[in-house]
Amino acid sequence: MKTKLLIVDDEYMITALLQDHFQDEGYDVYVANSALEATQYLDHPIDLILLDVNMSEMDGFAFLKTIRSHIQCPILFLTACIQEQDVIHGLEFGGDDYITKPFRLQELSARVASHIRREKRINKQASILTSQELLVNVTQRKVFYRNVEIPFSKTEFDIIEFLLMHANQVFDKERIYECVWGYDKEGNADVIKEHIRKIRAKLLKQTGSTFIETVWGVGYTWRR
Numbered sequence: 001m002k003t004k005l006l007i008v009d010d011e012y013m014i015t016a017l018l019q020d021h022f023q024d025e026g027y028d029v030y031v032a033n034s035a036l037e038a039t040q041y042l043d044h045p046i047d048l049i050l051l052d053v054n055m056s057e058m059d060g061f062a063f064l065k066t067i068r069s070h071i072q073c074p075i076l077f078l079t080a081c082i083q084e085q086d087v088i089h090g091l092e093f094g095g096d097d098y099i100t101k102p103f104r105l106q107e108l109s110a111r112v113a114s115h116i117r118r119e120k121r122i123n124k125q126a127s128i129l130t131s132q133e134l135l136v137n138v139t140q141r142k143v144f145y146r147n148v149e150i151p152f153s154k155t156e157f158d159i160i161e162f163l164l165m166h167a168n169q170v171f172d173k174e175r176i177y178e179c180v181w182g183y184d185k186e187g188n189a190d191v192i193k194e195h196i197r198k199i200r201a202k203l204l205k206q207t208g209s210t211f212i213e214t215v216w217g218v219g220y221t222w223r224r
Contacts, residue, residue, distance in 0.1 A: 002028040002043060008038040008060070009052035009078060018050065021105055022112075024218035035063035046073050048115055050108075053079040053090070061093050066096035074115040078103070083102055091194050095100065096155045097181065098191070104151075114181050118158070129164045131211060131224050136164060150206045155180075156199050159192070163212060172219035196220060 005027050008013050022029045030046070032038035032159045035058035049071070053060040060077060068075075077090050077098035090098055096115065099108055125186045129136040141157050143150045152160065158180050163171070171179070177189035200210040213223050 003047045003068045004024060004028045004030065004033065005112070006038065006041050006044075006046045006049045008032045008035065008049065008055075008063070010055040011052070014052075015080075018108075022108070024035070025109060033068060034058070035060075038063065039067075042067060042071065046071070046113055047119070048073055048113070051075055051077055053077055053086070056187075061089055064090075064093045065093060074119065074154065076111060076115065078086055088194050089152075091191060092198070094153050098155075111181070118181060129161070131167065131222065132209075134207065134211065136160060145207045148206065150202055152199065152202065156195055156202075159195055160199060163220065167222045167224045170215045170219050170221045176220065190198045202213055 002088060003026075005022055007015050007018050007022075007029060009018075010033050012033060015033060019029045019031050030041045030044065032041060035055060051060045051064065055063075060079075064075060074096045075094065077095050079086065079090075080097055081103045087098060097111060099111060127138045128180050129138060133146055136142075137144070138161060141154075143157070143160065144153055159176065161178050162176065173192040174189040176192050196212055200212055203212075211222055213221050215221055
């Protein structure tokens with residue numbers, strides 16, 4: 001069965017270009033030129049969404065806020081915005097990654113393929129990870145503390161899983177980015193800093209501990 005992509009962008013030339021490109025690579029591709037148009041595809045088994053930020057009527061951030069609780073697949077932003085605050089907003093709303101315009105088709109293809117591979121690996125796993133009283137159900141992709149679930153986004157969970165599986169090892173943000181998503185360092189690893197900030201805040205609020213330590217000048221580690 002072919003992998004299904006949904007491309008949402010109000011620039012017709014871009015959606016046509018991406019549709020042709022990904023169809024040539026063997027994907028089934030749905031195209032929408034507005035957020036409203038995109039909603040008609042949400043009942044399809046979408047494997048990944050490419051979502052433009054700067055759309056008229058409803059921008060990509062607003063659209064993501066309305067659908068994230070119902071859509072579990074990876075969502076990658078396509079954006080000309082490179083301000084840090086824009087990146088933070090996208091991650092807070094549930095985005096998994098972003099690529100700036102103009103972009104190289106080869107890099108975009110690598111990002112899409114890496115997220116798809118990651119999803120397939122996760123779906124095959126079945127295990128439980130623990131750290132003190134924290135329980136991480138890899139199969140259900142849920143985190144519990146004293147039987148109370150702590151909600152995390154997909155990407156936040158991916159980082160927790162990776163760091164906990166390699167507890168007490170130190171990784172810089174570039175290495176975490178590469179290992180979690182599986183592609184080289186051409187991507188912007190600064191998103192890791194914001195994801196880890198959010199993870200720590202949620203863990204601290206529920207457990208009184210952040211679990212993830214900063215090794216200054218080196219990176220991050222999960223301390224058991």
